[in-house]
Amino acid sequence: MCPRGVDTKLFSPSRKSKEFRVKIHKEFGIPENARILLSSTRLSPEKNIKLLPEVMKILSSDSEDYRLLVAGAGPKQEWLVEQGKKLPPGKIVILGHLDKETLASYYANVDVFVHPNPREPFGNVVLEAMASGVSIVAPNSGGVLTYTNPENAWLAEPTPQAFAETIRSVFDNEELKESRITKALETASKNSREKAIERLFDTYDRIYREFRLSKSAPN
Numbered sequence: 001m002c003p004r005g006v007d008t009k010l011f012s013p014s015r016k017s018k019e020f021r022v023k024i025h026k027e028f029g030i031p032e033n034a035r036i037l038l039s040s041t042r043l044s045p046e047k048n049i050k051l052l053p054e055v056m057k058i059l060s061s062d063s064e065d066y067r068l069l070v071a072g073a074g075p076k077q078e079w080l081v082e083q084g085k086k087l088p089p090g091k092i093v094i095l096g097h098l099d100k101e102t103l104a105s106y107y108a109n110v111d112v113f114v115h116p117n118p119r120e121p122f123g124n125v126v127l128e129a130m131a132s133g134v135s136i137v138a139p140n141s142g143g144v145l146t147y148t149n150p151e152n153a154w155l156a157e158p159t160p161q162a163f164a165e166t167i168r169s170v171f172d173n174e175e176l177k178e179s180r181i182t183k184a185l186e187t188a189s190k191n192s193r194e195k196a197i198e199r200l201f202d203t204y205d206r207i208y209r210e211f212r213l214s215k216s217a218p219n
Contacts, residue, residue, distance in 0.1 A: 006127040006192060012108070028069075037067065040107075040128075041116070047116065051160060052116055053092060067092075104128070115138040115139070127147065130184035133185060139156065139158040
């Protein structure tokens with residue numbers, strides 16, 4: 001598999017700004033001290049979005065104020081809206097489909113990116129978040145393990161309790177958080193669109209060389 005890579009010019013920590021963070025707080029009525037989570041995914045059953053409201057239900061009992069923004073659209077959007085209504089007001093905010101520029105700004109101005117799907121073949125959105133300089137909470141299974149590890153992300157069993165505990169732990173150690181973000185940025189750089197194109201052409205060259213050798217080999 002040759003992943004398409006991430007656009008590290010578009011998805012970048014350089015998009016982090018006080019103005020955009022304030023915009024998020026004002027637009028959705030989020031208190032200044034709240035911890036803002038983001039998930040970006042198609043809202044459909046195979047993406048395991050059922051995990052998100054279950055995690056928020058657990059976090060809603062905390063003294064800390066957690067808010068989840070969900071970027072994406074799909075057949076389960078209304079279901080997710082209804083699940084959000086069962087929680088305290090404003091705990092889950094559905095952003096709908098966002099253009100890439102706007103999504104990139106959200107990535108860079110939240111506290112944690114939450115990826116719920118343990119069966120993702122690769123999960124390019126996780127690389128986009130990594131490139132944006134945000135902490136990553138992802139399943140400890142699936143295609144994301146191609147590039148995530150305990151040095152650049154927080155990995156958890158894809159259960160509500162495990163995810164909730166892992167999200168809390170992101171805020172426990174600022175030095176560890178900065179270290180993992182730095183490693184995540186390095187990972188994103190190694191998986192940039194430019195590097196992906198290089199690997200693709202290297203693969204073509206290797207296949208072509210093997211083909212030529214097979215043709216020249218004696219029968």
